[in-house]
Amino acid sequence: MRKTLVTWIGQHDLDGALKLEHHGPIYSALSAFDFDEVVLLCNYSSQQGKNYVKWLESKLSDQISLILTQVTLVSPVDFSSIYIAANECLSELAQSKCELSILLSPGTPAMQAVWVLLGKTKYPAQFIQSSKEKGAELVQIPFDIAAEYTPLANVLSSTKLTQLSESFPNQSPAFSEIVTQNPLMERLKQQAQILAKHDVPVLIQGETGTGKELFARAIHNASNRADQPFVAVNCGAFPLNLIDSILFGHKKGAFTGASADRQGYFQQANGGTLFLDEFGELEPSVQVRLLRVLQEGVITPVGAIKEENVNVRIITATHRNLMQAIHDGRFREDLFYRVAVGVLSLPPLRERQGDITLLADALLVDMAKQDIALRGKEISVNAKNIILSQLWPGNIRELRSTLLRASLWSSEDAISADDIKQALFDRPQNNTGLLDKDISQGIDIQNIISDLVRHYIPKALAHSNGSKSKAAELLGLKNYQTLTNWMDKYDVK
Incomplete structure (x- = not known):
């Protein structure tokens, strides 16, 4: 198998070509190890690169093939452009089935970081480093990297990578339990922090298990109400015959079994925050009762004569599409706009790349x-x-x-x-939604195609460690550009 060394040309290499003592890390590595070919990435001028290759050829045997690849980077510390150039180079080499080595020493720390990222995940390689004191030697990287992180590096700028590494220090400690390095989630945390400082109702949307209550508690803890109660309620568990008592409380003797006064959830949360989870499950009759409380800020406990003022901040959460429920007549539009002042839409875990x-x-x-x-x-x-x-x-x-x-x-x-x-649980394969629909009732074939695309493309990308070319091959598509077009057409994240 052909032995290949790949590296950037560094300033010490260019300087070393002019000195008699130390000729730089590339020459040192080639003196210590045997290679059939050397691929040199050059971010300097084309003439500097050619001059260096010419000098290096004069020092080496004719059996070593030198390949000069001219690269133009945004800057030598821009992670995104470094990643693109290095990934393209290693991708081509991987197709030739060579025994790959990477020389880490030349170049900037950003270049070295990208080499380690790629050489530990997508393109397994051995690493070499070189110094004046020790010469060239193999180096072991004492950790593994999951393949998840390589696609993410391709789309982040060096500024974003710096922000992620610093974990957004200006964020409120109340949001520290929300673990993420995903740019969308970080933006949602920033938006939630802004909402926390304004005493407005908040609606949190997202699938079951996406962390809606975690966001609600963080908003409360970062607000001016942090030292007041946070009361969480599951609206899907309300028995209709007791709804008024549960929400607004009751007086002793108000009904059979009311042996003492009881505070409702609004009274318990007075001065603080009332979190209404599964808000989309509320029956229309309950929606009317809530609307009045939110509009007027008063409640009437069951069996009471006088109204009571309550000062409660409302945070609601649902996995349902409330706009669709409004269209279908199952949810009051006026209540929706009362609670949906600040809106946060949490992505499902499968769309939180890097998390x-x-x-x-x-x-x-x-x-x-x-x-x-x-x-x-x-x-x-x-x-x-x-x-x-x-x-x-x-x-x-x-x-x-x-x-x-x-x-x-x-x-x-x-x-x-x-x-x-x-x-893991074995999930049954259900084709009812795809192959067994009743055509006499009419079907939306575009939605069916969309479901298939959104299901299989993420799986193919995960299986191929983010390589669009490999994912396209797995899906039977012509090339990665076709895959990209499908992703754009069907809004695949």
Whole structure:
């Protein structure tokens, strides 16, 4: 197998061509190791690159092939352009099935970081470093990187990477429990922090298990009401015959069984925040009662004669499309606009690129605090790649329960891929929505196609570690551009 070394041309290499003592890290590496070819990425002028190659050829045997690749970067510290250039180079080399080595020493720290990222994930390679003191030597990188992080690096600027590494220090500590490095989620945290400072109603939308209550509590804790009660209520659990008593309280003797005065949720949350989860499940009769309270700020306990003033901030959450419910006549439009002043739409876990394994690690640490038997557990890289291949329809709640099962069954400190596989549920394949529809009732074939595209493209990208070319091949598409067109057409994230 052909042995290939790839590296950037650095300033020390250009300077070394003019000196007699130390000729730079590239020459040092080629003197210490045998290679069939060397691929040199050059961000300097074309003439500087050619002059260096000509000098290097004069020092080497004719058996080594030197390939000069001219690259234009935004700057030598711009992660995005460095990643694109390095990834393109390694992708071409990977197709030729060579034994790949990467020389880390030349170039900026940003260039070195991208080499490590790619060489530990998409294009397995051995690493070499060179110094004046020790010369050239193999170096072991003592950690693994899950494949999830490589596609993310392609779309982030160096500014964004810096922000992520600094974990947005200006954010309120109230939001510290919301673990993320995803740009969309970071933006939602910033928006939620702004809403926290304004005493307005907030509607949080998102699938079950996406962290709606976590956001609600963070908003409350970052608000001026933080030292007042936070009361969380599941609207889907309201028995209709007791709704007035549950929400507004009752007086002793108001009905059979009312043996004492009882405060309702609005009274319990007075001065603080009332979080109404599953808000879309409210019956129309209950919606009318709530609308009056929100408009006038008064309640009347069951059995009471006088109204009571309440000062409550409302945060609502739902997994339903309330605009569709309004269109279908199942939800009051006036109530919707009363609660939907500040709106946050949380993405499902499968769309939070860069977050899945980060969350998995954080959840495992949290579980270890509650169960001493889980302390010291960690997730292996192979297990993380299994985690990345799943769609997680149950979102964070499903991920947590899967990790708990896997960690309890794992006999080793590191949770293995097999442990995760065993902890996953086998979901039945349901073709009813695709192949068994009643054509006599009419169908929307575009929606069916859209469902298929949105289901399989993310799976193909996850399986191919973010390579559009490989994903296109798995899906039977002509090339990566065709895949990109499909993603744009059907709004695949």
